[in-house]
Amino acid sequence: MADGGKDIVHVAVGVIWRGGRLLIARRPERSHQGGLLEFPGGKVEPDESVQQALARELLEETAVTVMPEHLQPLIGIRHDYGDKEVFLDVWQALESAGDPHGVEGQPVFWLTPDELRASDFPAANRPIISAIRLPRQLAITGDVAGYGEAIDRCVLGVERQGPSLVMLRLPSLSLEAYTEVVERCLQRLPAVELLVHDRPELVGEFPVAGVHLSWRRAAVLSGRPVPEGHWFGVSCHNRDELAHAAAIGADYATLGPVLPTRSHPDAEGMGWERFAELANHAVLPVYALGGTAPELLDRAIKSGGQGIAGISWWWSTQSTEAT
Structure with a gap:
């Protein structure tokens, strides 16, 4: 019952x-x-x-x-x-x-x-429609101080690993520098769908695939920040956050950390059992984030996830973990 x-x-x-x-x-x-x-x-x-x-x-x-x-x-x-x-x-x-x-x-x-x-x-x-259209892997950029380095590493990562959906998460860059990364990556990676991070206003300015919001930004919303037809994702860490993401019209969520990460090796992840419990009760596709890698993709799917999201498996180096 x-x-x-x-x-x-x-x-x-x-x-x-x-x-x-x-x-x-x-x-x-x-x-x-x-x-x-x-x-x-x-x-x-x-x-x-x-x-x-x-x-x-x-x-x-x-x-x-x-x-x-x-x-x-x-x-x-x-x-x-x-x-x-x-x-x-x-x-x-x-x-x-x-x-x-x-x-x-x-x-x-x-x-x-x-x-x-x-x-x-x-x-x-x-x-279901979102799950059909979304890829199994969501690539997230590591943080860098310069926009030129961000562009080069992004292009190199795509060439090496071939992700079709990339989140440009670059919190250290100014808006001007971040905009330059968006413009250049759109030019150099025409076959890749690009998500801007915490800057939904750029969705109307550039032909990006959508926006991904940190939980801090998503928590204060009561509806979608971008029109239908663009991806809208939210970083989540628990059941209540997943429910809020669904309530404001998110198309998918990331959930983690599942496992310890390189940047936070002493931080305990929720583990696959807890991830499965949360993902299987969510009403939107959920990516496993934190300590994931391509060899864990099947584990994520069998645990009820859409797939994996992360930095280290496609980005050459990293200085921060996505949150």
């Missing part, structure tokens, strides 16, 4: 990929949230694993076959609709077979990630 006495409906949800597109269905008009789009799936029965339930539901609803062992966890979402509370247990499949069609008469079709609009889906599906 959920808090307040309502039953929690455990739903297995499938993000099924083929040729860069995703399998989408339209909910029957007579159903809950009827007429909206959805990722296919259905209720988990008491004698089933979530993977078994999803494979069964996909076959029954769309005639698509997936092997339970090929499913990968994407995100878990708890959402209270007022009349019911659901836990969406979302898994993705890169391999599937069969010609999809609506076995129960519902329309099914394929859409690219860019064609997914949150307003076309039930409210609980918005974090």
